Amino acid sequence: MMSTPMVVTFVVYILGMIVIGLVAYRATNNFDDYILGGRSLGSVVTALSAGASDMSGWLLMGLPGAVFLSGISESWIAIGLIAGAYLNWKLVAGRLRVHTEANDNALTLPDYFTSRFEDKSKLLRVISALVILLFFTIYCASGIVAGARLFESTFGMSYESALWAGAAATIIYTFIGGFLAVSWTDTVQASLMIFALILTPVVVILALGGIDTTMMTVAMQNPANLDMFKGLNLIAIISLMGWGLGYFGQPHILARFMAADSHHTIRSARRISMTWMILCLAGAVAVGFFGIAYFANNPDVAGNVKENGERVFIELSMLLFNPWIAGILLSAILAAVMSTLSCQLLVCSSAITEDLYKAFLRKNASQRELVWVGRAMVLLVALIAIAMAANPENRVLGLVSYAWAGFGAAFGPVVLMSVMWSRMTRNGALAGMLVGAVTVIVWKQYAWFSLYEIIPGFIFATLAIVVVSLMGREPSKAIQSRFVAAEAEYRTV
Template identity: 45%
Template sequence: MAGFETLFTFGIYMIFLIGVGVYFYNKTNNVEDYLIGGRGMGSWVTALSAQASDMSGWLLMGLPGAVYLSGINQAWIAIGLLVGTYLNWKFVAPKLRVQTEETDTMTISTFLEKKLGDNTGLIRNFSAIVTLFFFTIYSSSGLVAAGKLFESMLGIDYKIAVIIGALTIVTYTFMGGYLASCWTDFFQGALMFGAIILVPLMALNISGGTQGVIDAMTAKNISMDIFSSGSGKLGPVAIISSLAWGLGYFGQPHILVRFMSINSVKDLKKSRLIAMIWVVISLAGAIAVGLAGIAMFANPADMGGDSEKLFIYMISKLFNPWFGGILLAAILSAIMSTIDSQLLVSSTTLTEDFYKYIKKDVNDKELMWVGRICVIGISIVSVLMALNPSAKVLALVSYAWGGFGAVFGPAIIATLYFKNMNWKSVFTGMVAGMLVLVTWKHLGYGSFMYEIVPGFMANALVTLIGEKVFFKEKSQETNELA
């Protein structure tokens, strides 16, 4: 159980986050403020909030735990994410910012519907259902991470720990909406950045440096070759599966909404530079934590039997309780920065994509309160899913991440870059991507290849065939670059 100093420091940080929510409660005047920050966010806040909400608890728990168990070959995931981050900021962000303002839309669902001219509601409703489904899984992964953190710190039952984490996140998201989410993510992103640099440096220092890590990996038969695993060479399928994490970026609603909310397209270049520096250093730091952990801890039993608690135990071993509380708060930051964004996007989906279409005559005040109630409802479902203490953060995140990438990625790219796409082509592609991904996952093929690969390819292929063959006569200037 954590000492008073750690709990006190940790508690102050949680109170600060709730205070941000209270502050922005009084700054939120209409539904656009609550759901998308009035499209007035600056470069620094946009960059750090996007990356903090992107990386989540898996950066400080899932990825280091995977590296601890398997070695440097897990870096392929980081490489894929790095490339995907850059491409997303470079090619998706500018066009999405412009076109969502032109169509006066605040969600991916309504953007696709309006931009493609779907008057049936099929794209909007299907997109909204997919968003809610995968964000519920995604949010539960964050609550699993929060539960592990609170359980390790407070020594309390895992299920109670999950509920404590959820209550904290819901409180400031409920009150401050998008503005609170972005500004808390900004502070959380800065704290995560500091922790992911300091902790591995200290760990390597007491573990004999690089040589100490090499000796420990050799003793445990963990490969030091990025192209190898403990059982032999990594095949091309395994490498492609890891790199394919980068494909997910084009379809993540909680990241894409950051692009929609920035003050100006001109600010995106600065935001991209900030984001890329943050990502490069943070991913390198997370891998370093996993490698240093191999030398520090003989086996997972030294971390309560769970390798995903590596960062928590490392902090407890390296730092005094006062400073340790601050660094442990970085883990909570990683967790909260993603969950608050997911809850808000899910709330936006229910509000903008369903409620406004059910009740036509509705004012901003009512929509804001509907959004707040939706935050609570989604949180309850996520908590129920997260009550399984054996759930793995990385496994839950990979499924949700793959789902968004496979369903929305090709659709977003096609809609942004090609004029007069037929909505039926895009819709059938999205459905195909979803069906292939879910089938692939539940037939157990995910251990062979990450399900985002066949899902993304199926979506793109069906969209192309639909546009070229089945709906060709109904599209003008098909595939002409925007």
């Protein structure tokens, strides 16, 4: 159970996020503001918002727990994520910012695909919007489960009460303030996460008498804890590294690039974001790794982590820190959950409002109408996600890797090639999207070679784009001229 100082810290943090939502409400004048913040984000907000929207509760619970149970070999996934995120910033971020504006000021990925390839049939818009809704509703449900688990374990609530308590604050500030609220709160949440992940392992090392003593204790528990290749073959390492491919196709991360105030902002944002990401992942690995030594030396307080390794960060925070500081550190877990959930709710809302409601039902809808429809859709998707999360035995969290692979293979090659290759066609984009999604679904069922399904999905989707594009007619001169103009603007200093 949490002490009073921890409860107060949690409540103050949640109220602070809602206040930010109210401030963002006053700055939201039209649908462009609600969905992309009027493309006004500076480098710091772009960087930290992209990082926070990416890293969910997995960063403070899943990764430290995996390292705590299996040793340093679990850090391969972190290496893959760092490589993938860097390439996404380097190859896609600036170009996507320019290309979305050049193609009818597209506000969403489906909107961008439709304009980029002059898809009069609107097949790309419909299929990509449906993919977003399917996978992100699952994603949202997993975030709500993670938030519920946090409230359940720390406040001693029933799962049903924790479900609503964990989701309520996120829904409120996303509903009220839209993209600006999500981005501003992400910046605060990213700062909280890095503070928690740097401070905790340092204090653990000091509590154990220094780095040398800590490392010796870890090695004494099991020398294999220090082995990067423990229990892994080449396929396993490639599968873990393959997580990095997912970045090219994650709509909630790509939206941050589209919302930057200009492509010139991206360069400094990349440096900030990658520094933040490397420090956070290193901190998460260190929490789990040094946690091995701490609980080996203190077996009398190790009961909870032996029962559930993912509690290692929570237990270290509560054991080693003053209750007020512990409250701040535990708020970082809520921050990680809220930052990702809010982005996913907003992307779902934009897919329904911009790509289905406005495109097919109300082409001449006013800006005020679209903003309120967007808010209503945030509420609707949240309620569906809560209903999916209501039964904790659904194992919704297990579907996150599936959804990450689905987005990475269905959208990743299409987004990457669309900003890098002028010869790409509408049919090529459609083929890439379908082949990527189908490959992930089929590969997941049969688990050939024990290879993570995103890797074959990404490769086959890329091949489908190239082959189908080259087999068809060249894109129209208008498409090619827009591409050339956008690329020229991207290369301006």
